[in-house]
Amino acid sequence: MTAVIAVPSSLDDLTFEHVLEQLAPHPADAKVIVDARHTTFATPFGLTALLALAQTRAERPELLPPDDPDTVSYWARAGFFRFAEELFTVRGSVPRPRSAGESDVLLEVTPVTKSDDVHEVVERIQAKAAKILIDKLHLEPRATMGFAMTLSEACQNIVEHAGRGGWVMVQAYRYKKRLGGRFVVVIAVCDAGVGFRRSLESGQRRPLTDRWDDAMALETAVVNGVSRYGEPGRGQGLKGIRGYVHRRDGKFSVRSGTARIAYVPPWDDDVPRREGLAPFPGAQLLIAIPEKVGAAA
Amino acid sequence: MTRIDVGSVLRHSANVPFSDLVTRPTGAAVRRCLERELAALTEGDVAVLDFSRIGMMDFSCADEVVAKLLLALAEQESRPGYVVFHGITDAHLEAIEDVLHHHGLALVVHFADGGARLVGTVSDDERSVWELVAARGALAAADVALAAGRELDEMARVLDSLRRRRLLRHDGLTYGPVGPVT
Numbered sequence: 001m002t003a004v005i006a007v008p009s010s011l012d013d014l015t016f017e018h019v020l021e022q023l024a025p026h027p028a029d030a031k032v033i034v035d036a037r038h039t040t041f042a043t044p045f046g047l048t049a050l051l052a053l054a055q056t057r058a059e060r061p062e063l064l065p066p067d068d069p070d071t072v073s074y075w076a077r078a079g080f081f082r083f084a085e086e087l088f089t090v091r092g093s094v095p096r097p098r099s100a101g102e103s104d105v106l107l108e109v110t111p112v113t114k115s116d117d118v119h120e121v122v123e124r125i126q127a128k129a130a131k132i133l134i135d136k137l138h139l140e141p142r143a144t145m146g147f148a149m150t151l152s153e154a155c156q157n158i159v160e161h162a163g164r165g166g167w168v169m170v171q172a173y174r175y176k177k178r179l180g181g182r183f184v185v186v187i188a189v190c191d192a193g194v195g196f197r198r199s200l201e202s203g204q205r206r207p208l209t210d211r212w213d214d215a216m217a218l219e220t221a222v223v224n225g226v227s228r229y230g231e232p233g234r235g236q237g238l239k240g241i242r243g244y245v246h247r248r249d250g251k252f253s254v255r256s257g258t259a260r261i262a263y264v265p266p267w268d269d270d271v272p273r274r275e276g277l278a279p280f281p282g283a284q285l286l287i288a289i290p291e292k293v294g295a296a297a
Numbered sequence: 298m299t300r301i302d303v304g305s306v307l308r309h310s311a312n313v314p315f316s317d318l319v320t321r322p323t324g325a326a327v328r329r330c331l332e333r334e335l336a337a338l339t340e341g342d343v344a345v346l347d348f349s350r351i352g353m354m355d356f357s358c359a360d361e362v363v364a365k366l367l368l369a370l371a372e373q374e375s376r377p378g379y380v381v382f383h384g385i386t387d388a389h390l391e392a393i394e395d396v397l398h399h400h401g402l403a404l405v406v407h408f409a410d411g412g413a414r415l416v417g418t419v420s421d422d423e424r425s426v427w428e429l430v431a432a433r434g435a436l437a438a439a440d441v442a443l444a445a446g447r448e449l450d451e452m453a454r455v456l457d458s459l460r461r462r463r464l465l466r467h468d469g470l471t472y473g474p475v476g477p478v479t
Contacts (some may be wrong), residue, residue, distance in 0.1 A: 013402040115320040122319050126352070142387040145353050147393060158464040160321065233360035236399060240356040240392070 005047045007036040011046030013188075013253060013286045014270070019053065020278035029058040034088065037067045044169035044188035045286050046082045047109055051167050054087035056281055063088035078169065079108030106132065106185065107151075113165035121168060129185070132172050136183045138292040139248070146244045147185070147289065154189040154285050161199045161228065162282060165189025166269040172270050175290065179267050183291040192282040196221045196256040203228025214257030215275045222254050222261050241287065250289040251269035253296040256282065265290075298343045298476065299334070300383075302360075306330045318354040318389075331366055338378030341466070343476045349384030349409065359392035364400045370463070371402075379463050381476045383407040383469025390416070392469025405464055405475050415464060415473075422455045423464075430465055435473030 005022045007013040019034075026032060034050065042050075054061055063084055066072045074097040084090055106129050110121055126148050133144040151170065158166040163265060172185040197217035200206050205228050207220055220226045222242070227234035238254075245252040245263060253262035253270070259273040267290065304316060310330035311323040318324060335344055348354075354362070363382075370380065385393070386408045397404060397417030406416045415427045429444055430436055436444070442452040456472045459465040465472045 115322045116313065118320050119313050119315045119317065119323070122317050122353070122355075123315050126317075145388040146391060149319075149355040153316075155355060156320055156355075156357055184433075208354055210400070231398065233364050233396065236356045236360055236396065240395060243395075 002031040002033055004033045004035050007034060007039045007050075008040050009040050011036075011039055011042040011050075013035065013045040013049075013255070013284070015045065016046055017277060018051050019050075020280050023053070023276040028056060031059050031061070032057065033062040033064060035064045037064045037157070039066045040068050040071050040238045042071070042075065042239040044078075044109075044186050045077065045190070045284065047078055048169050048188045048190040051080070051087060051209065052108065052190040052192040052282060052284065053280075054084070055164070061088050063090045065090060065092060065094050068240055077108075078105045079110070081110060083111065083167065104267055106172055107168065107171045109164055109167050111189075112155045112168050112189070115159055117155075118141075118152055118159060121155055122152050125151055129172075133185065135183055136172060136291065137289065139289075143248065150241050150244045150265055150287060151187055152242050152288060154187060157283060157285065158189065158191045158193065159189060161196075162191040162193025164191065164193045164282075166193065166282065178269075179290055185289050187285070187287040189285040190282070191284075192280075195282050196254075198259070199228045200226065203230065213259070213275075215259035215261070215273065218254055218256055218259050220259040245287055245289065248289045248292075250287065252288075253286045255280070255284040258260050298345060299338065299378075299427060300347055301331065301334050302347050302350060303327065303331075304348075306334075311340075312329050316352040318351050318358040318362060320355070321357040321361055325365075327358075328361050328366050331362070332369060335366075335370070335378065335380065340377040342376055342378035344380050345383045345407075345476060346380060347383045348386075348389055351384075351389065351475065353388040354392045356392050356395055357468045359389075360399075363404070364396040364402060365394050366403065366428035367397075367402045370381060378472045379405075379466065379475045381405040381407060383476075384409050393417075403462060403464060407476070418453075419464075423459055426452065426455045427459055427464060430472055431474050435466075435468065435471040438472070441472070 003026045010016055010260050043063050073095050074202050081094045110131035130144050133139045168189045170187050174181050175184040197214050200217050205226055225239045249265050251265050251268050258277045258279050262270050262272055264270045264272055306327050311326040338344055361376040386409045401418045401421045403417035407413045415424055438456055442449040460467045466475055
């Protein structure tokens with residue numbers, strides 16, 4: 001039997017949970033149709049997570065793209081279909097994307113598998129994002145460097161720990177839901193690899209506690225800075241991301257397995273910790289940096 | 298003085314066409330190359346690691362290139378030379394400071410704008426004595442004590458700590474800056 005997974009009209013890190021809840025009862029080899037026909041908005045997290053979702057399926061899933069021409073055009077410009085067509089059977093015709101680098105997206109959906117990919121991503125984001133980060137988000141030049149560092153560390157999480165490739169996407173837009181329409185730049189890095197719990201177990205870095213689950217693994221890695229590698233300098237990447245996001249009044253969330261942990265700024269009403277979520281392999285990172293308040297317009 | 302162009306090391310050792318020091322494997326490749334170069338230092342030599350042609354540096358790469366390099370040098374009891382970083386900008390500093398603090402290390406850094414600073418984990422006494430020597434040039438412990446208005450024994454201990462950490466040179470009776478300081 002084929003299961004139809006309805007993609008919400010607005011697809012972001014929180015509504016993606018509805019997708020996973022629908023998917024949870026169906027084994028990996030079950031046929032699924034991912035129905036995005038009624039989707040009119042998707043964040044970088046939504047797009048990269050959809051690709052990671054397809055990676056988890058043993059049976060190639062189908063994708064029904066958005067009906068709305070503006071939405072499907074944006075997904076094409078974001079480079080989504082370039083990779084979706086490798087992982088899904090995409091029904092109907094979708095716009096041909098322009099060549100990478102020509103779109104209005106800060107960093108189109110980009111695969112991250114190896115260390116060289118991170119170099120490429122950092123190079124591209126610096127060339128394209130600096131002006132927007134300074135002009136729209138009013139970040140000082142040093143903060144734009146921190147942004148590239150944050151992006152680099154988030155991508156390296158895939159290379160170092162996931163055990164398989166993932167995707168990154170960066171976009172800046174006005175945040176209508178909150179922040180009074182301020183600009184926000186969002187980094188999403190999603191993979192369907194081994195996830196935090198198995199990564200720590202593989203390095204025998206599980207803490208000596210009775211309780212051990214995805215939430216504990218996230219706390220161990222993200223909050224306490226423990227990596228599967230025992231060397232003293234390891235685990236600094238996530239700590240660096242946390243520090244940068246905190247200084248910029250931003251948001252940082254990490255989902256892995258059945259848990260999600262978030263550093264929530266005052267402007268957001270997310271919860272710091274969610275457990276018992278629908279299972280999803282790998283790790284999914286979201287970083288949101290808002291426009292600096294009080295800066296010269 | 299031995300000058301090592303880290304940008305050139307990056308391109309040759311890690312074989313990447315970019316100017317940014319990012320990712321741990323890249324950092325490890327660069328560090329191994331730097332270690333080979335530094336092994337040739339003789340007593341009193343100063344190796345200037347020139348970052349002028351490096352774009353940015355992330356935390357993971359800084360841990361490999363900066364922290365692990367300094368930790369390896371610190372383990373060498375009879376380490377002959379000195380290392381200073383040159384051409385450092387804001388694009389490098391955040392990651393460098395972060396990893397130095399994490400490992401309790403310190404480093405003499407020459408900035409792209411010509412200024413020199415002690416970066417990393419140092420005590421207030423170490424910093425003020427280092428700044429005094431950097432400003433005045435080579436000084437004996439008694440001169441430092443006099444200028445700082447402190448006890449000679451105290452200042453001798455601080456100077457010795459800076460010498461052991463290779464943040465000042467010790468030449469006969471005087472302690473001097475490592476490399477050219479402006």
